[in-house]
Amino acid sequence: MNKIILIIFLPLFLVFGYYILFFEPNNIQIEKQVIAIENLPQRFDGVKIVQLSDFHSLWFGSREKKVLEMLEKLNPDFVFITGDFVDPITKAITDRKLNSVKIFWQKLGEKYENRIFGVLGNHDTKFVKNYLIESGITILDNENKKLILNNEHIYLVGVDDPWTRRANLSKAMVGIENEPPKILLAHAAEIINEAVKEKIDLVLVGHTHGGQVNIPIVGRLIQPLSKYGRKYTSGLFRIEDTYLYVNRGIGTSILPIRFNCPPEITLIELQKKIL
Structure with a gap:
């Protein structure tokens, strides 16, 4: 009887193990969202934004290469990355593996020069920040950037990690006019109440990995x-007049598995809201 049970369940267990360890963690999905924003400048109507999050990269591997291939097909106007570029293990492995990951960041920085922005996550150190900047990725550390297309602009705001209480949204908002739309990049949703008070139109975060096992x-x-x-x-939320989007991330943490919660690249199209 035990042999029969073993014969039946061992193959199922092996298939399931392969699925959660290898197949689903590499089965990156594209999640499309259309966000309608009041006062969106005409030139930004139809602009495509890719949000990436939570790579937890150990090196420049197959998952990172797949992201590059998928971005090539999506051809976004801007790329926003919402933290946790590296895994906690990477931080302890000195320059050798960070240099491997840096190849990935450099490819992103070269392809999307002046169009790629990010914020730090709870696993990203200031040491990692320097590598990112050297690679051509603009890191918004409690600051803002005016995105300009044909003399029209919106504001991109970025804060340090809210979960570790390094975020300072008040500082990041200094110098911003009231009228133009504002997009906020943060690693975690802990910033949402402040964002609503500041009348941010769209908040993009990660951190949760969608729960990984659903x-x-x-x-x-x-x-x-x-x-x-x-x-x-995970997914899209509306809190008063503010949209919040929580990305499931690319990588994993705690356990290197996913089930019913594939990694994602978010493709957001901005639209001018018709009143």
């Missing part, structure tokens, strides 16, 4: 700590 009825099992629990795990 079992029907039971729910999402592997999720970094958040003061909101599982409230903002």
